[in-house]
Amino acid sequence: MSARFEPVTGRYLxxxxxxxxxRLYVEEAGQGIPLVCLHTAGSDTRQWRGLLNDPRILxxxxxxxxxMPWHGKSSPPTGWQDETYRLTSQAYADLVLTxxxxxxxxRPVAIGCSIGGRIVLQLALDHPDRFRALIGLQSGAHVxxxxxxxxxxxxxxxxxxxxxxxxxxxxxxxxxxxGRWETLWHYMQGGPGVFKGDLYFxxxxxxxxxxxxxxxxxxxxxxxxxGEYDYSCTPDETLDVARRVKGxxxxxxxxxxxxxxxxxxxxxxxxxxxxxxxxxxxxx
Amino acid sequence: xDDPIDRLMHAANAHAGLVHRGxxxxxxxxxxxxxxxxxxxxxxxxxEAVRKGPFVMPSWDFxxxxxxxxxxxxxxxxxxxxxxxxxxxIKRRAxxxxxxxxxxxxxxxxxxxxxxxxxxxxxxSAIAPLPNDPEPAR
Numbered sequence: 293m294s295a296r297f298e299p300v301t302g303r304y305l306x307x308x309x310x311x312x313x314x315r316l317y318v319e320e321a322g323q324g325i326p327l328v329c330l331h332t333a334g335s336d337t338r339q340w341r342g343l344l345n346d347p348r349i350l351x352x353x354x355x356x357x358x359x360m361p362w363h364g365k366s367s368p369p370t371g372w373q374d375e376t377y378r379l380t381s382q383a384y385a386d387l388v389l390t391x392x393x394x395x396x397x398x399r400p401v402a403i404g405c406s407i408g409g410r411i412v413l414q415l416a417l418d419h420p421d422r423f424r425a426l427i428g429l430q431s432g433a434h435v436x437x438x439x440x441x442x443x444x445x446x447x448x449x450x451x452x453x454x455x456x457x458x459x460x461x462x463x464x465x466x467x468x469x470x471g472r473w474e475t476l477w478h479y480m481q482g483g484p485g486v487f488k489g490d491l492y493f494x495x496x497x498x499x500x501x502x503x504x505x506x507x508x509x510x511x512x513x514x515x516x517x518x519g520e521y522d523y524s525c526t527p528d529e530t531l532d533v534a535r536r537v538k539g540x541x542x543x544x545x546x547x548x549x550x551x552x553x554x555x556x557x558x559x560x561x562x563x564x565x566x567x568x569x570x571x572x573x574x575x576x
Numbered sequence: 577x578d579d580p581i582d583r584l585m586h587a588a589n590a591h592a593g594l595v596h597r598g599x600x601x602x603x604x605x606x607x608x609x610x611x612x613x614x615x616x617x618x619x620x621x622x623x624e625a626v627r628k629g630p631f632v633m634p635s636w637d638f639x640x641x642x643x644x645x646x647x648x649x650x651x652x653x654x655x656x657x658x659x660x661x662x663x664x665x666i667k668r669r670a671x672x673x674x675x676x677x678x679x680x681x682x683x684x685x686x687x688x689x690x691x692x693x694x695x696x697x698x699x700x701s702a703i704a705p706l707p708n709d710p711e712p713a714r
Contacts, residue, residue: 466654521660
């Protein structure tokens with residue numbers, strides 16, 4: 293195979309988030325409507341490599357993905373060694389809005405998966421005016437804990453092995469091996485306690501079951517896509533959100549799991565393109 | 577009638593990568609399927625013995641308990657969603673993990689692959705990273 297560069301560029305953005313200086317890793321490709329991509333808990337921007345390389349998307353969308361602080365190539369803030377990382381609903385929403393503002397994005401589309409799929413519901417609730425459309429992958433209003441989260445960060449257990457093994461069954465058994473193991477490699481590389489800290493938002497702080505009926509999809513369209521093999525946020529849980537949010541558009545994706553854009557990028561994009569076409573059409 | 581448990585020892589020990597993944601593991605666990613149970617003894621990643629019940633005063637580190645129907649679904653060549661993975665079964669409260677869970681949680685990839693190893697036509701390399709060129713155990 294001859295050597296080639298992808299159309300993706302990666303740069304470091306310096307900005308204040310929540311009053312602290314951060315160095316954030318940001319990737320982008322394409323031009324047009326800004327499409328901000330939010331990765332899952334304990335992972336990073338590499339999950340979005342399929343979208344960042346798809347010419348059908350890049351001709352109309354400026355695809356932007358960033359590693360959350362503590363994730364991927366975005367370091368934790370100075371002094372991290374003296375604190376416990378714990379993501380809250382407020383901090384996560386502020387992070388997304390701050391990055392969009394720093395990049396001077398004009399009413400972007402945001403697409404998020406898992407914790408990202410949860411925060412787009414929160415953004416739909418509180419900041420519909422800031423977005424052109426919101427897309428939630430594996431979006432649910434709440435997930436009950438089903439294992440002791442302590443296992444994700446114990447000095448006597450290999451964190452990378454444990455985090456990846458906990459989530460490995462969330463990848464569809466029919467996913468291509470390449471996508472499966474790329475996705476799980478990201479989990480093996482997460483910093484100690486980071487996945488666990490994200491799940492504080494996912495399983496405890498970010499419960500919005502009582503609020504989602506207030507989402508107004510006439511203010512900002514909401515699209516939900518969920519893979520059928522996901523047992524963390526099940527298709528039924530996504531369908532429940534769709535039932536309760538008037539006007540939400542839902543797609544259940546057969547043969548996909550909890551990480552659709554990363555475990556099987558091509559399979560996922562066939563489900564995403566009609567949604568993007570509609571958003572691009574409505575944007576004139 | 578075919579009992580997948582009868583194939584467990586051979587299926588596991590035939591896979592050098594799986595044995596290697598368990599090279600730091602010594603444990604005995606109870607596999608319970610409602611009206612039947614088995615004690616699986618593992619030493620340095622090898623399944624040393626599989627003893628089938630009923631037992632008087634069985635001794636084990638941890639137990640995996642699910643109904644016979646749940647295990648049958650898990651062992652189908654292509655298990656349906658929610659039946660395809662041990663954590664998926666735990667999430668649905670269809671599988672109960674009891675006892676000292678440390679050996680199980682520190683070797684989660686090992687146990688996912690071990691239990692799936694008797695699934696007809698399974699490719700264990702889709703379930704756990706299992707190098708086919710492991711370094712010799714030390």
